[in-house]
Structure formats: structure tokens, C-alpha cells
Amino acid sequence: MQPPPASGPIRQLTDVASLALEEARRQGASQCEADASLAQGLSVSVRLREVDTLEYQRDRGLGVTVYFGQRKGSASTADLTAAAVRETVEKACAIARYTAEDPYAGLVEPEALAREIPTSTRSRLGLAPERAIELARECEAAGLVWMPALPLRGRIREQSAQHGCLRQLARLSRRLRGHQPLDQLLAHRASRR
Numbered sequence: 001m002q003p004p005p006a007s008g009p010i011r012q013l014t015d016v017a018s019l020a021l022e023e024a025r026r027q028g029a030s031q032c033e034a035d036a037s038l039a040q041g042l043s044v045s046v047r048l049r050e051v052d053t054l055e056y057q058r059d060r061g062l063g064v065t066v067y068f069g070q071r072k073g074s075a076s077t078a079d080l081t082a083a084a085v086r087e088t089v090e091k092a093c094a095i096a097r098y099t100a101e102d103p104y105a106g107l108v109e110p111e112a113l114a115r116e117i118p119t120s121t122r123s124r125l126g127l128a129p130e131r132a133i134e135l136a137r138e139c140e141a142a143g144l145v146w147m148p149a150l151p152l153r154g155r156i157r158e159q160s161a162q163h164g165c166l167r168q169l170a171r172l173s174r175r176l177r178g179h180q181p182l183d184q185l186l187a188h189r190a191s192r193r
Contacts, residue, residue, distance in 0.1 A: 009038050016062055016080050023089040024066045029096070031067040031107045032089075036060075036080070044132040046140055051133055066092045070101040 013036040024032035040058040044051065062085060063076040073096030077088040 012080070013038060016085055019082060019085050020062060020064050020089050023086050024064065024093065027066075027089060027093045028068065029066040029093060030069055033065045033107060035063040037062075042127055042129065042132055044129065044136045046133065046136040049137055049140065051136075054129060054133070062088060064089050064092045066096050067106055068093070068096045070103060070105045071096045071099045072102065072105045073097070073099060 016036040017034040020034035020036075021032050024034075038058075038060045041056070043053065043055045043057070045053045059078070060080055061076060061078045062080060063074065065072060065074045066089065073092040073094065075088045075092040075095065077084050
């Protein structure tokens with residue numbers, strides 16, 4: 001499967017990554033990798049069925065790793081302007097010039113890289129705040145089935161980006177170790193109905 005034609009945000013990310021690679025080459029790097037991203041998400045937490053937090057975030061950034069032989073330097077920025085991209089590459093190059101050589105440093109061989117990028121329809125789906133609150137409450141309730149005396153937080157997170165999607169629809173966050181995974185909690189809850 002081939003990636004869809006570049007549009008708006010994807011075109012911008014492609015241009016930013018290309019500029020970073022060109023600048024690294026211009027500054028004498030033997031290898032470079034650039035990771036440009038745009039992400040947005042919704043985070044909801046509830047406590048005792050009441051909404052504790054409801055946050056929307058939108059992030060963007062560029063991470064650059066350059067190699068001078070087997071010396072490596074990395075830098076990142078949230079500013080995707082051309083001047084900031086050039087400065088970020090310059091900082092990564094300065095770091096690489098002062099690091100010790102590492103015989104294992106370098107990029108993966110090109111033949112080992114992925115050539116097909118699957119598309120995800122989930123990255124285009126939004127989770128409405130009302131639905132996120134419902135899911136957070138369900139998550140908290142599932143946890144209280146197992147440990148009713150503990151102050152749990154139901155938490156819903158949705159983060160999506162143009163080239164992928166990280167969706168954690170239900171996650172219990174609490175400060176305990178050795179607790180049952182959420183799927184076991186939900187299975188137990190369902191079996192008790």
C-alpha cells in the first residue's frame with residue numbers, strides 16, 4: 001500500500017523534514033534522520049464519577065539526529081519555521097562534533113526500512129468530549145469493582161497524528177504495582193452481570 005498523496009499538514013511535515021536533511025548535508029553530516037510530527041489529543045480524567053480534568057492538546061515538533069562518521073548528535077524543536085529547523089540541525093551537528101565515536105552508531109541499512117505506509121482511518125476519527133467522559137467513568141467503575149476502597153481515576157486518552165494513531169481508549173492510572181490489567185478487570189465486570 002502506498003501513502004496517500006501529500007496534503008496540507010503532511011506536505012508541511014515533508015518540507016520540514018526535507019529542509020532538515022538538506023541542512024545536515026550542507027553542514028557536513030554523513031547521515032541524518034529527521035522526525036517531524038503533528039499531533040492532537042483529548043485527555044479526560046474523572047474522580048468519583050465527576051470530571052477532574054478535560055484537556056485538549058495540539059503539539060508539533062521536529063527531532064533531528066545527525067552522524068559525523070560514528071559520532072552522533074540530536075536536537076529537537078517545536079518551532080517548524082525554516083530558521084528554527086536550520087538552528088536545530090546546527091545544534092545537533094555541534095553536539096555530534098564533540099561526542100566520542102561509537103562503533104555501533106549510524107542509521108539502519110536502507111533495505112531494512114519500511115517501504116509501505118499503511119493508512120489508518122482511526123486517525124481521522126475524533127472522540128467527542130462527552131464520549132471520553134463516559135469512557136473515563138466506565139474505566140473508573142471497572143476499577144472500583146476490584147478495589148472499591150481505592151481512589152482510582154478513570155482516564156481516557158486519544159491522540160492522533162496524520163501518519164499514525166495512538167489511541168488508548170481506557171486506562172486506569174493509579175499508584176499501585178501488581179494490579180490486574182484493564183482487560184481482566186473489564187472481563188470480570190462483564191462476567192458478574
